[in-house]
Amino acid sequence: MGAEFVALSLPPMVIGVLVAIACALPGNFLLLRRQALIGDAISHVVLPGIVVAFLLTGLVATGPMLLGAAGAAVIAVVAIEAVRRLGRIESGAAMGVIFTAMFAGGVLLLEQSDTSNVHLDVEHALYGNLESLIWLDATGWASLLDPVALAGLPVELSRMVLALIVIALFLWLFWRPLALSTFDEDFARGLGIRTGPLGLALVIMSAIAAVAAFDAVGSIIVIAMFICPPAAARMMTNRLGHQVAWSCLFAALAAVLGYVLAGYGPLWIGAGASVSAAGMIATVSGIILGVAAVAGPHRTRNS
Amino acid sequence: MNLTLVTDHDTDQAVRAASPLAVRGMTVSYGQTPAIFSVDMTLRTGAMTAIVGPNGAGKSTLLKAALGVITPLAGLVTVFGGAMADMRDRIAYVPQRTSVDWDFPVRVIDVVMMGMYRRLGLLGRIRGRHRALARDCLDRVGMTHFAHRQIGQLSGGQQQRVFLARALAQQADIYVLDEPFAGVDAATEKAIVAVLQGLRDAGKTVLAVHHDLATVPDYFDDVVLLNTQVVAAGPVADTFTEENLNAAYGGRLTTARADPESVAG
Numbered sequence: 281m282g283a284e285f286v287a288l289s290l291p292p293m294v295i296g297v298l299v300a301i302a303c304a305l306p307g308n309f310l311l312l313r314r315q316a317l318i319g320d321a322i323s324h325v326v327l328p329g330i331v332v333a334f335l336l337t338g339l340v341a342t343g344p345m346l347l348g349a350a351g352a353a354v355i356a357v358v359a360i361e362a363v364r365r366l367g368r369i370e371s372g373a374a375m376g377v378i379f380t381a382m383f384a385g386g387v388l389l390l391e392q393s394d395t396s397n398v399h400l401d402v403e404h405a406l407y408g409n410l411e412s413l414i415w416l417d418a419t420g421w422a423s424l425l426d427p428v429a430l431a432g433l434p435v436e437l438s439r440m441v442l443a444l445i446v447i448a449l450f451l452w453l454f455w456r457p458l459a460l461s462t463f464d465e466d467f468a469r470g471l472g473i474r475t476g477p478l479g480l481a482l483v484i485m486s487a488i489a490a491v492a493a494f495d496a497v498g499s500i501i502v503i504a505m506f507i508c509p510p511a512a513a514r515m516m517t518n519r520l521g522h523q524v525a526w527s528c529l530f531a532a533l534a535a536v537l538g539y540v541l542a543g544y545g546p547l548w549i550g551a552g553a554s555v556s557a558a559g560m561i562a563t564v565s566g567i568i569l570g571v572a573a574v575a576g577p578h579r580t581r582n583s
Numbered sequence: 584m585n586l587t588l589v590t591d592h593d594t595d596q597a598v599r600a601a602s603p604l605a606v607r608g609m610t611v612s613y614g615q616t617p618a619i620f621s622v623d624m625t626l627r628t629g630a631m632t633a634i635v636g637p638n639g640a641g642k643s644t645l646l647k648a649a650l651g652v653i654t655p656l657a658g659l660v661t662v663f664g665g666a667m668a669d670m671r672d673r674i675a676y677v678p679q680r681t682s683v684d685w686d687f688p689v690r691v692i693d694v695v696m697m698g699m700y701r702r703l704g705l706l707g708r709i710r711g712r713h714r715a716l717a718r719d720c721l722d723r724v725g726m727t728h729f730a731h732r733q734i735g736q737l738s739g740g741q742q743q744r745v746f747l748a749r750a751l752a753q754q755a756d757i758y759v760l761d762e763p764f765a766g767v768d769a770a771t772e773k774a775i776v777a778v779l780q781g782l783r784d785a786g787k788t789v790l791a792v793h794h795d796l797a798t799v800p801d802y803f804d805d806v807v808l809l810n811t812q813v814v815a816a817g818p819v820a821d822t823f824t825e826e827n828l829n830a831a832y833g834g835r836l837t838t839a840r841a842d843p844e845s846v847a848g
């Protein structure tokens with residue numbers, strides 16, 4: 281299993297793990313702030329962003345699509361904050377308004393414009409193409425030390441590494457004010473912490489994770505990883521640091537296990553083809569959440 | 584006329600410079616009508632001041648605006664004569680219970696450590712002396728044995744003690760507490776009062792929202808009667824009169840006899 285594994289299975293597995301952790305990290309704080317659905321909203325408004333990028337450039341290429349997705353995510357985040365503050369409604373309702381409006385706008389744009397001759401694939405947006413992120417230059421484990429071969433790694437890999445570094449650095453640097461303002465916002469503001477910009481920065485980090493990930497793995501994994509590993513981790517511990525560590529472990533476990541099960545599971549039970557890795561990874565994360573909900577040591581909530 | 588204004592201004596500046604916490608013309612509005620309107624308040628060093636008034640009078644709003652937790656429409660705050668932004672280290676704050684997320688994964692000892700945030704900064708290492716201070720603060724409120732409990736798994740009175748311990752860990756000169764006695768039993772109330780009076784006797788300044796009118800003269804030196812505007816403020820002996828209370832509570836305290844029109848505003 282040497283050369284084939286390194287070329288065909290290792291890259292998607294590693295990318296899956298990176299995506300899962302990049303989403304689970306900010307997901308911990310979104311969950312504790314009862315903003316978990318913002319990850320859902322971001323990964324959906326990405327669609328109109330892609331359509332607009334295509335209409336403007338006429339290209340179905342990664343660069344413009346990524347820019348369009350990022351632009352849409354930023355517009356959505358800012359619009360949600362604006363509706364929440366100006367309309368004085370809670371963030372869930374604000375997200376509902378913006379998410380629906382932008383998604384509807386994307387669908388309208390698709391129908392109005394002449395995109396019928398181009399294959400803008402909804403399935404791709406949902407499930408991504410994790411299995412196709414292969415490393416053709418690899419000839420075996422030795423390729424991991426070969427600069428020439430390493431240059432041929434899927435571009436999604438370096439993109440995810442970069443996104444994960446940015447997100448992890450942000451959390452490391454602002455850990456204390458984030459925890460404080462999530463736990464007791466009035467007290468945090470009394471200490472001089474600017475909770476508004478901090479909350480916005482957290483959402484922007486989530487948007488970075490979602491946009492960087494969606495092209496490689498689709499929105500299914502993104503949505504699942506924002507919520508499932510942190511929610512399962514919360515039931516394992518009563519300490520924030522431990523919760524974040526558990527969530528990374530669960531996220532990585534779901535990515536590896538899900539990928540393996542998708543590739544080999546159907547063969548084991550005698551079915552023919554493999555199933556979608558993205559779908560399987562999301563399913564495994566849901567199963568982990570289910571097990572934690574039944575057996576986690578800190579399941580009871582106060583309210 | 585002009586001369587008088589300047590003199591008033593200078594006098595007030597001197598008053599504010601001598602006061603640990605002074606508020607002038609504080610006006611806050613959440614929607615159309617103001618929650619507090621043109622509130623002046625001057626604390627005395629080494630005194631315990633109560634803010635008293637009916638539900639919705641704007642007591643929490645006044646505290647939050649004074650500490651910069653919310654942005655007022657208008658108003659001036661000075662802390663020992665300086666700007667709040669430069670004096671945050673000298674103020675400790677215990678918010679009303681409702682501002683806290685009780686499900687948050689945090690232990691009692693971690694909550695107390697939060698009081699040291701301004702000294703530790705973003706990345707400062709937590710050292711032995713920080714932990715010792717946290718344990719000492721817990722000890723002062725009698726909560727040492729609960730250090731490793733999740734915060735939501737305490738009773739209301741125990742939670743209130745922990746938040747007092749967090750304020751103690753701030754090692755401030757001014758202690759601002761929003762309803763520190765809400766939902767606590769007599770024993771806990773006594774314990775909290777003892778800690779607060781100990782702070783006052785050490786020369787610190789205490790400001791607390793208080794609901795139990797019967798204990799105001801026992802616990803506090805000064806009182807601010809608030810109902811959107813300041814009804815009366817000053818030493819308890821002069822200020823805490825039935826007449827002022829009736830004005831603050833719109834006559835609802837005594838009987839239904841009181842004509843609401845005559846005390847409105």
Ligand SMILES: Nc1ncnc2c1ncn2[C@@H]1O[C@H](COP(=O)(O)OP(=O)(O)OP(=O)(O)O)[C@@H](O)[C@H]1O
Pocket residue numbers: 613614618636637638639640641642643644645
């Ligand atoms: N976040 C908010 N949004 C809108 N209105 C608010 C908000 N907070 C307070 N108010 C309103 O402002 C007024 C003053 O509220 P505040 O909480 O300051 O009263 P309080 O004196 O502390 O009352 P209580 O004794 O019930 O704690 C009330 O009419 C309240 O409804």
Ligand SMILES: [Mg+2]
Pocket residue numbers: 642643644679761
């Ligand atoms: Mg209040």
